[in-house]
Every structure is written in C-alpha cells, then in structure tokens.
Amino acid sequence: MAITSAFRVQSGTVKTIRNSGGDAAITLASLANGAARQSVKLDLGATRARLWAVKADFELAATPTAGNTIDLYWAPSSSGTAGTDNPGNVSGTDAAYSGYSSNLDASVRQLLFIGSFVVTTQTTATVQKGNVGVFAPPQRYGSLVVYNRSGAAFHSTDTNQAIYLTPIEDTAEAA
C-alpha cells in the first residue's frame, strides 16, 4: 500500500524562563552551589506539544569543575494558580526552593527530571550554552526548578541566565 502522507516535526514558539522579559520569571543571580531556585508557574497552553526540548544559557561566578552539573526539574501542575496542585512543595513563584523541610535532594525526586546541564571549566564572563534534555510535560502548567551542583555560584547578574523550552510539534502532511 502506498504511503500517501508523512509525519514530520517542527519547532513551535519558544517559551523562555528568565529573570525578566520571558514567559516566566526565575532569578538565578548568585544562586550558590548546593542551592535550588524555582520559577513562576508557566502556562504551556491548553493544547501543546507532547515533547519539549530544553536548552539553557548559564554564567557562573567562578570557574566550575568540568563535568559538574546544573540539574533541571519540572513540577507539572493542573492549575494556573501559583500554590495549587504542585508536587515537591513547589510554590509556583520565583523563590528559593528547598522542598519539604529542606530535604532538597529527596524532594526533587518528586519532580520530573528534565536533564543536566553539564558545565565545562570556563571562567567567569563566559556564558555557557548547552542542551539539557527533552521532556514530556503531562499537564498544562508547571514550574521549573534549577538545582545548582556545579561547584560554583551563578553570576551576580541575571542578564545571561535563561532557559529555553522549545515545543517539538508533530505535523502531518500530504505526500
């Protein structure tokens, strides 16, 4: 039987999470090693792509150890209200994140692990741009959690810190 159409993918409109000017806010300036930060809740849309590719730009305040990571997690939610229906004691606001009772390591495991941004030994002022991973958000809303395990703090300015969520949209076209 002849194939009369093809399935393809296309990139949709990128959602940006950053301190200001993005689709959701997160303030990463000076975030210490061993600490985590959560973003304002983001609306991915009532209908949305199944898969999202995540890339990030990060600038650190000191030279990190190559191979260390900045881990990104997603806290999916059914509600657009900040404090409603969030896993892992996420608040849905731009704030420090320490999970339940400051059990950060245990609490992040209640979130969806997106992937790790693996750092290189670039000195300060270099903005490292890297892939983090691809994930499938199960619900319309969600917050991003950034867990700094690079060995160095984030730079004291927010300008160069950004996370980009690109929808990978399925399309069908006639042959």
Place this chain on the structure above:
Amino acid sequence: MEPSAILDLIRSDAIAKQFAVAGNDSACAARCAVIAPTVRRPVPARDIKLAAMLNGYWARMALALESSETPKEVRGLCISFRDWLDDPKVEREVDFDLVQVQQMLGGVVAAGLLSVDELNALDAMANRPQSFTVEDVSAALLAVRPDGRVGEFD
C-alpha cells in the same frame, strides 16, 4: 567535621572566606583542606617500615640485632621493633598515640638506635590533613546564604 565547625574554619581565614563570598565553593573546599588542623590517624605498618628503611634505622637495628656486643635489653627492643612492623600476614596499622607504642619507641631512642628527630619524623606520619568536599562546604555555607544566594557574611 560538622557544618558549624567548617563555617568557623571558613570565617577564620580571609582567603577561604573570600572564595565563599564569591561563590567559589570548589576553591573554598580546597582552601579548607590547607588551613584545617591535621588529625591523628593510625599509620600503616608498611609505611613506617619504608620510612625506617629509607632513613637508615631499619638497617641500624638489624645490625644491632646481629652483633654479639649489643646488650640483651637493646636486642630485645630491636626484635620488638622489627616484629612490630614486619609481619607480612597482617595489614597492621599503628596508633602512635597508644601508650605502649610510645614506650617502645622511647626505649629505642634511649638505646641510641633512633634519634629524637627521627622519632618526631615518625610520629608526624600520624598527622593527616583533613579533606573537604564541595558538598561539605556548600552545606555549611547554607547557614549564611539566605535564599541560597552567595554574598557577604560575618
């Protein structure tokens, strides 16, 4: 080391504190290893034997042991010292702070087979630097990092 003790250590050293304020926890951990007081640890017997051989007093004792002119008590000390370190069947560690060990080494010094400087060098082998991971340091610094952010602290 407890987090509060690590924090006190960082506060006590300008360079360590500078790294902490700058958010360079890796460098701060390395600096802590330099400035922290050493701790006393047992020393593997093979390391002591190697030091004794390299510094000549292993042979000095062996020769004293073979000589018929060596007093009986000194020969006894040489046998103790040799057997103490030279049991191939046992991966032994020696605690230099044990009274019995100090008495035996004192006897070897008194017999003129080991100088005080050599004894001090042997004893210093029990002083080991402490190690600190980045996680240790970051966990300690959380107490002075409101909202997980780096910055000046007292």
